[in-house]
Amino acid sequence: MISNMNAARVEFQAKIDSIKQYMQFRKVTKDLEIRVVKWFDYLWTEEKTCDEKLVLKNLPDKLKAEIAINVHLETLRKVRIFQDCEAGLLVELVLKLQPQVFSPGDYICKKGDIGREMYIIKEGKLAVVADDGVTQFVVLSDGAYFGEISILGIKGSKAGNRRTANIRSVGYSDLFALSKDDLMEALIEYPDAKYALEDKGRAILMKDNLIDESLINVTDAKDLENKVNQIEASYDVMSLKFRKLTAQYESSQRKLxxxxxxxxxxxxTLRTDNE
Structure with missing residues (x-):
């Protein structure tokens, strides 16, 4: 056991040394070099040196899925908009969770950024800070989550799909991310759940006075206009294809x-010759 631990430490140290040499060769700033080395120290001390995907890569897909469900399902159930979702959808979403790690001082998001994913804190602390980067409003810890409303694209939201806060990692933080694209892909098979999630999100925004009714009407009008434009574009494309097919048909008929x-x-001619 001790021999294996020593071998692992030697291998890990070799990785650090090679990265140090690379940074020195590329003349990376001393501050960045220190941050990188601290990152590797964190990986070693927290026993996070194994790559989860690498460890599981030889397992059949079914077993991978079962492990993911066993490890992460309860984490996802804590998110309020997902609490009443059917098990099948939750399983789909669990399989789409992506682990991400942030270093001390890293911003997970800044106010005004476009929200393309939601986050769940697996381990660590995140601070919600003012624009000055100093004032802290609140600290989020294990099990907390944010960004779930922005990826739903709620009509009438005053913030739209923009982030409403600056969130920064206090120390090293392990997070799970669920992207908007992955959520929408999973909801294709669960249309009722999509409407239910949107209703929940809208209720949360209304409770916090973050819904603008006038924006809903504008959004609906824009949606209708976009749909009409799409129909017109589709009609033009189909008309062009029909004209091409008609021309090809007429040409083939003439040739025939x-x-x-x-x-x-x-x-x-043959008959005449024979006569």
């Missing part, structure tokens, strides 16, 4: 008639 006419002439 010409071939039949030529064959008829050849037959008459």
């Amino acid at each position: 008639k010409q071939r039949l006419s030529n064959m008829s002439n050849q037959v008459r």
Whole structure:
């Protein structure tokens, strides 16, 4: 056991040394070099040196899925908009969770950024800070989550799909991320759940006075206009295809008639010669 631990430490140290050499060769700033080395120290001390994907890569997909569900399902159930979702959808979402790690001082998001994913804190602390980067409003810890509303694209939201806060990692933080694209892909098979999630998100925004009714009407009008434009574009494309097919059909008919006419002439010629 001790021998294996020593071998692992030697291998890990070799990785650090090679990265140090690379940074020195590329003349990386001393501050960045220190941050990188601290990152590797964190990996070693917290026993996070194993790559989860690498460890599981030889398992059959079914077993991978079962492990993911066993490890992460309860974490996802804590998110309020997902609490009443059917088990099948939760399983789909669990399999789409992506682990991400942030270093001390890293910003997970800044106010005004476009929200493309939601986050769940697996381990660590995140601070919600003012624009000055100093004032802290609140500290989020294990099990907390944020960004779930922005990826739903709620009509009438005053913030739209923009982040409403600056969130920064206090120390090293392990997070799970669920992207908007992955959520929407999973919801294709669960249309009722999509409407239910949107209703929940809208209720949360209304409770916090973050819904603008006038924006809903504008959004609906824009959606209708976009749909009309899409229909018109589709109609134009179909019309063009139909005209091309008609032209091809007429051309093939003319060629066929010409071939039949030529064959008829050849037959008459043969009959004349035989007579």
